[in-house]
Amino acid sequence: MSLLEIKDLHAKVEGNEILKGLNLTVNAGEVHAIMGPNGSGKSTLASVIAGNDNFEVTSGDILYNGNSILDLEPEERAREGVFLAFQYPLEIPGVSNANFMKQAVNEIREHRKLDNLSAGEFLKLMKERAAFVELDKSFLSRAVNEGFSGGEKKRNEIFQMAMLEPKLCIMDETDSGLDIDALRIVSNGVNKLRNKDNAFVVITHYQRLLNYIIPDFVHVLSGGKIIKSGGKELAHELEEKGYDWLKDVQN
Amino acid sequence: MSDEMELLEEVTSNEYKYGFVTNIEQEFAPKGLSEDIVRFISAKKKEPQFMLEWRLRAYRYWLTMKEPHSWAKLNYPPIDYQDQYYYAAPVQKVKPKSLSEVDPELLDTFKKLGISVEEQKRLTGVESNIAVDVVIDSVSVGTTFRETLSELGIIFCSMSDAIESYPELVEKYIGSVVPYTDNYFAALNSAVFSDGSFCYIPKGVRCPMELSTYFRINAAMTGQFERTLIIADEDSYVSYLEGCTAPMRDENQLHGAVVEIIAHKNAEVKYSTVQNWYPGNKEGKGGVYNFVTKRALCEGDYSKVSWTQVETGSAITWKYPSCVLKGDNSIGEFYSVAVTNNFQQADTGSKMMHIGKNTRSKIISKGISAGQSNNSYRGLVKINKKATNSRNFSQCDSLLIGNKCGAHTFPYIEVDNSTGIVEHEATTSKVSEDILFYCRQRGMSEDNAVALIINGFAKEVMDQMPMEFAIEARKLLEISLEGSVG
Known part of the structure; x- marks a missing residue:
């Protein structure tokens, strides 16, 4: 059974159909890159999988571990192991990263029928995972994303991913706005988290990120559908030729 | 979208936890207000002549005044002052010497309210050490730790006891600030x-230890009018807490308190309030009308008074804890979180009157509005001619939950000395769906996400609360806003 199976998915936002029959299968242990021109529906796909109710699924299905998740609330999907690294992480004034994570970790652990971590265990885990993305411990007491640089916000997303140990990790343009050093740090963090039980769907505009996070599959999303799939070499080809030639192929 | 609207309508499903009524035998003064009632109350309390005369002067002056209906952003029908009881007291056969002699029914009430009236031994180390004065309806029913405190020369008792035992102090200070x-x-x-x-x-x-007064309205159709007087002599320090609850009743109950604080040279007073009077039901029926005057006089040089308030209850809140900074280098602070939900209305803020030189004041106000409520900050910062080198910093932040509520800010600034520096910052934000989605994507339920966000928003004020109160206040914030997001 696949970890994620998207079948003929149609979705719209504010009356406009954005996804028009998208199919995608992701197995545990795999990394899938999704590339495509602006406005092709990449971020919509991420939002729909996470359950953002600004988007309406009109037909098709999303199966996670074989079960449809369309009726689940965003928090239920998260507790089942779906994680979205946001393209624009939000700021929450006055709420420390430590408190934010404690709330999230406890609710997820409760769902998984695990006991709450003790304060000591929790702090230890936080420090260990913060080191994955080279965030020092002073960041734990700062308010969530408040006054963070673009790079810090993205590192924080990967830190949260590391804390919550999801099964399906969707990264929505995590590389946008990152300089080379931050890109390397973020990618290293992700690579440390990869294992045979989880999978990554990496949405990006640029091939550059895929030099660090090596994908097993590359898909081109255009006009609300996946129009071409291939191995990691497809990304190089796209970098060279752009997307237009694919539209011609399609037509 | 329609789901969201439905949920918004649903608002708090949470019942007011303190809405019970205690069945105790009570005695009342006849309904209504007249000179006779004023005399009745004074006689009941066996007051000295000066108190009666002062009361009568106040009453006669009141008759010449009009209820302030125009300037506050509050909407309520005129109050019928004759349709109220002005005196209600639990009947106690003999005046109890200690709390162990108090009617067990009353003691049980405190238990339900979660107030510890037993004098816990310090050694146990579990229960916090707080001295409590408990006021039910019109009278104080007991004060704890009086003896321990009196060894230090601290007087902590009910106002009635003070009028009886320390009339000269009362006469000197009552009405001197308000x-x-x-x-x-x-x-x-x-x-x-x-x-x-x-x-x-x-x-x-x-x-x-923390000194604390717990106010409870129990009787129906009864106004509660209590008066608190705190005097901090030179180089002294006290932290004072006030809590309040009332039963759920369909009619509106009137509460009109006065708090006066006098801080002498180098003295510091911290006054914290958790106001949780019954707010009325979801349709806006019932609830307490809370018209309160709180003012501190920083009389001496280098004196300091901090007001901290967490206001979650009452149908109407009209309250502006203020500081008159008379002493040179004196400091006034005001930290407030005011929450309104359903049909609650709050018009609250502070006044900082700078009179002495080098005086400083700070106002941090956080308003949270949900449901169809209205929440207003109203404040005055006045720097007098002689208040050289005085400074004020004010920050007023509003947080909106849903799209049927209102937040308003009315800051007044008057500066008559060119060396004064006054800063005012204000923000308005909304608990947006984007932030909620972000939290939920991390596995949090919507209610827990809202609780986290409002606690973050209110943190600067909560940090000022004494530990024991901070926890209670945090819970109260969460409960009063539970289910308020759709």
Whole structure:
């Protein structure tokens, strides 16, 4: 059974159909890159999988571990192991990263029928995972994303991913706005988290990120559908030729 | 979208936890207000002549005044002052000497309210050490730790006891910060107040425990008018807490308190309130009308007074804890979180009057509005001609939950000395769906996400609360806003 199976998915936002029959299968242990021109529906796909109710699924299905998740609330999907690294992480004034994570970790652990971590265990885990993305411990007491640089916000997303140990990790343009050093740090963090039980769907505009996070599959999303799939070499080809030639192929 | 609207309508499903009524035998003064009632209250309390005369002057002055209906952003029908009881007291056969002699039914009430009236031994180390004065309806029913405190020369007792035992202190200070001519409700309070707490900290004494008054309205159709007087003599320190609850009743109940604080040279007073009077039901029926005058006089040089308030209850809140900074280098602070939900209305803020040189003040106000409520900050910062090198910093932040509520800010600034520096910052934000989605994507339920966000928003004020109160206040915030997001 696949970890994620998207079948003929149609979705719209504010009356406009954005996804028009998208199919995608992701197995545990795999990394899938999704590339495509602006406005092709990449971020919509991420939002729909996470359950953002600004988007309406009109037909098709999303199966996670074989079960449809369309009726689940965003928090239920998260507790089942779906994680979205946001393209624009939000700021929450006055709420420390430590408190934010404690709330999230406890609710997820409760769902998984695990006991709450003790304060000591929790702090230890936080420090260990913060080191994955080279965030020092002073960041734990700062308010969530408040006054963070673009790079810090993205590192924080990967830190949260590391804390919550999801099964399906969707990264929505995590590389946008990152300089080379931050890109390397973020990618290293992700690579440390990869294992045979989880999978990554990496949405990006640029091939550059895929030099660090090596994908097993590359898909081109255009006009609300996946129009071409291939191995990691497809990304190089796209970098060279752009997307237009694919539209011609399609037509 | 329609789901969201439905949920928004649903708002708090949470019942007010303190809405029970205690069945105790009570005695009342006849309904209505007249000179006879004022005399009745004074006689009931066996007051000295000066108190009766002061009350009567206040009453006669009140008769010449009009209820302030025009300037506050509050909407309520005129109050019928004749349709209220002005005195209600639990019947106690003999005056209890200690709390162990108090009616067990009453003691049970405190238990339900979660107030510890037993004098816990310090050694147990589990229960916090707080001295409590408990006021039910019109009278104080007991004060704990009186003996421990009196060894340090600290007087902590009910106002009635103070009038009886320390009339010279009362006569000297009562009305010295809030004269009965101050405003309509202060005049009414001066005429009919029936009890409250009194506290005197002598020179050089640092009060070793939190002092606290717990106010409870129990009787129906009864106004509660208590009066608190705190005097901090030179080089002294005290931290004072006030809590309040009332039963759920369909009619509106009137509460008109006055708090006066006097801080002498180098003295520091921290006054914290958790106000949780019954707010009325979801349709806006019932609830307490809370018209309160709180003012501190920083009389001495280098004195300091901090007001901290968490206001979650009452149908109407009208309250502006203020500081008169008379002493040179004196400091006034005001930290407030005001929450309104359903049909609640709050018009609250602070006044900082800079008179002495180098005086400083700070106002941090956080308003949270949900449901169809209205929440207003109203404040005045005045720097007098002689207040050279004075400074004020004000910050007023509003947080909106849903799209049917309102947040308003009315700051008034008057500066008559060119060396004064006044800063005012204000923000308005909304608990947006984007932030909620972000939290939920991390596995949090919507209610827990809202609780986290509002606690973050209110943190700067909550950090000022004494530990024992902070926890209670945080829970209260969460409960009063539970289910308020769709």
